[in-house]
Amino acid sequence: MQLVFSDAQYWEDFLPLTFTRPVAEMRCGILTFSERWQKILENTEISFFTEAYLQKKFPEPEKKESLFLVTNFLPTENVIQQIKDLKHGEALVYEDELIAAKINMDGFSLHQIEKMTDIKEELVFFKKPTDLFTYNQKAIDFDFDMLTKGRTSKELSSTNGFLGDKKDLFIEEGAQIEFSTLNTKTGKIYIGKNAEVMEGCNLRGPIALCEESKFNLGAKIYGATTVGPYSKVGGEVSNIIIFGYSNKGHDGFVGNSVIGEWCNLGADTNSSNLKNNYGNVKLWNYRTKAFQDTGLQFAGLIMGDHSKTAINTQLNTGTVIGVASNIFKEGFPPNLIENFSWGGFKDDEKFKLDKAYEVAERVMARRKVDLKDEDKAILKHIFDTY
Numbered sequence: 001m002q003l004v005f006s007d008a009q010y011w012e013d014f015l016p017l018t019f020t021r022p023v024a025e026m027r028c029g030i031l032t033f034s035e036r037w038q039k040i041l042e043n044t045e046i047s048f049f050t051e052a053y054l055q056k057k058f059p060e061p062e063k064k065e066s067l068f069l070v071t072n073f074l075p076t077e078n079v080i081q082q083i084k085d086l087k088h089g090e091a092l093v094y095e096d097e098l099i100a101a102k103i104n105m106d107g108f109s110l111h112q113i114e115k116m117t118d119i120k121e122e123l124v125f126f127k128k129p130t131d132l133f134t135y136n137q138k139a140i141d142f143d144f145d146m147l148t149k150g151r152t153s154k155e156l157s158s159t160n161g162f163l164g165d166k167k168d169l170f171i172e173e174g175a176q177i178e179f180s181t182l183n184t185k186t187g188k189i190y191i192g193k194n195a196e197v198m199e200g201c202n203l204r205g206p207i208a209l210c211e212e213s214k215f216n217l218g219a220k221i222y223g224a225t226t227v228g229p230y231s232k233v234g235g236e237v238s239n240i241i242i243f244g245y246s247n248k249g250h251d252g253f254v255g256n257s258v259i260g261e262w263c264n265l266g267a268d269t270n271s272s273n274l275k276n277n278y279g280n281v282k283l284w285n286y287r288t289k290a291f292q293d294t295g296l297q298f299a300g301l302i303m304g305d306h307s308k309t310a311i312n313t314q315l316n317t318g319t320v321i322g323v324a325s326n327i328f329k330e331g332f333p334p335n336l337i338e339n340f341s342w343g344g345f346k347d348d349e350k351f352k353l354d355k356a357y358e359v360a361e362r363v364m365a366r367r368k369v370d371l372k373d374e375d376k377a378i379l380k381h382i383f384d385t386y
Contacts, residue, residue: 002066003041004105005034006049008097010072013128015286016304016322017243017260019339019382022050022058024071027228027243028132029139030147030190030208033071039146040080041067053381057374063106070099074124074135074142082117089114094123129302130283130294132258133239137187137224140206144170144188156182168205180215187223216249228261230367238273239298243305245367257301260323262363266311273300273317281318284336291335294318304339306360306379323382324356339386353383 005024014023024034031039038044048058049068065088073094075083082092083100091101091113099119103112124138125131147170154171156162157178162169164184171177174194180201182189187206191197196214206223209215213227216234227233228244235248238255242248246259250267257271274297275281281299282291303321310328321327321337327344337344342351356379361371 001043001045002062002064002105003037003043003046004049004061004066004068005037005046005071006068007051008070010070010127011051012287013285016302016320016339017129017258019323019386020054020260020305020378022048022054024048025058026072026132027226028126028136028241029141029226030143030192030210036143036146037069037071040075041084053378053385056377057372061105061108064104066103066105068101068103068105070097072126073099074138076121076123078121079119079123082119088112091116092119093117094119094125128294129258130256130296130299132241133224133256134296136226136239136241137206140188140190140208140224140226143208144190147190164205172211192229210244222255240300245364245369255300256296256298257303259301259303260305260307262306262360263303264308264363266309266313268311269309269313269315271301271315271319273298275317282335283318284320291318306356306363307337322386324351324360324379326351339382350383353380356383 007023010023011018017026025032047061049061050058086102088102089112091098093116101113124135154173159178161181168184168188171191172193175191177197179199180197183204186204189203189205190208192209192211194212195209198215198217200218201215203221204223207221208226210227211229213229213231215221216232219234220236222238224239225237226241228242230245231242232247232249235251236253240254240257242259243261245261246263248254248265252269254271255273281294281296283294285292299318301315301319304323306324307321308326313327314332316332316335319335322339325337325341327333329343329345333344334346340351342349357376364371
């Protein structure tokens with residue numbers, strides 16, 4: 001059965017993170033939404049119902065019987081069973097929004113749905129970027145239990161200090177941890193395959209350090225934090241998510257933030273996550289084209305793919321950075337930094353597209369990943385359109 005991961009109405013609400021990916025490819029917890037649902041439903045035949053310019057990289061559905069699924073929520077066992085039990089023409093609805101349906105993608109139409117069932121249970125639903133870090137502990141718990149069930153963790157080296165219950169720590173094969181402290185009293189800690197926690201780190205769960213990623217010497221990591229694959233983190237972080245392939249390798253603080261792929265935060269980059277007046281933080285909303293109250297006292301940085309900050313960059317509370325932006329000028333940049341900004345300030349010139357390709361190719365080559373034609377096409381569309 002083909003799984004069709006739908007962006008439904010949520011794609012625009014997650015910008016700038018979704019400029020370069022469908023909603024299903026965002027990471028929260030240990031896994032991306034796509035990876036999570038493939039494991040839940042034991043199915044790797046996937047496609048995406050998303051923006052037209054993304055479909056070359058993220059394949060559109062084949063025209064056949066499919067399970068149409070909105071991915072950005074954590075299901076209960078009962079809801080998982082309800083999804084598995086769907087028959088053709090049946091759908092599940094949560095808070096008046098369709099989240100799953102068994103339909104034929106040949107001549108796709110929701111008119112195929114003959115029976116809708118309301119889900120009465122309360123679900124953890126992700127509707128905006130700040131939800132990713134706000135509910136990250138719940139996502140880590142969900143993924144931890146699913147990924148470690150019936151498995152045995154690698155032993156923690158005796159050079160480390162440990163607080164909590166060992167059942168809340170899982171270390172995958174190839175991971176290295178020496179002369180650090182780990183505390184699971186506040187949440188679970190997952191250390192991925194071939195990941196490394198260098199000497200002198202202090203980890204206070206919940207934390208997910210994914211495959212091949214590193215906590216650099218002396219890092220201070222507060223939960224709920226997720227560091228996606230092939231990333232490096234140093235300094236101090238609290239309740240952040242890095243999708244993957246990005247570096248915050250040096251001193252400096254980042255809290256209550258989401259950072260995309262192929263980003264780099266220069267040494268001593270700091271992002272405020274609390275206003276001086278302790279008021280609610282406002283963030284730019286691409287759908288309404290206005291700053292909106294998040295209802296949160298703590299909210300730091302939302303950063304799109306391929307963006308970079310120079311050394312000593314200081315970011316205001318509630319800063320949104322677009323795709324392929326370069327922030328390097330003196331002083332606090334504005335709370336909205338446009339895609340392909342060259343400098344970071346309003347009315348700065350745009351980073352030339354061919355130069356953006358060159359930088360992306362160099363950055364990605366360090367991780368042995370190619371910048372493909374479909375990646376270039378996505379960046380060009382963003383450059384030309386937004």
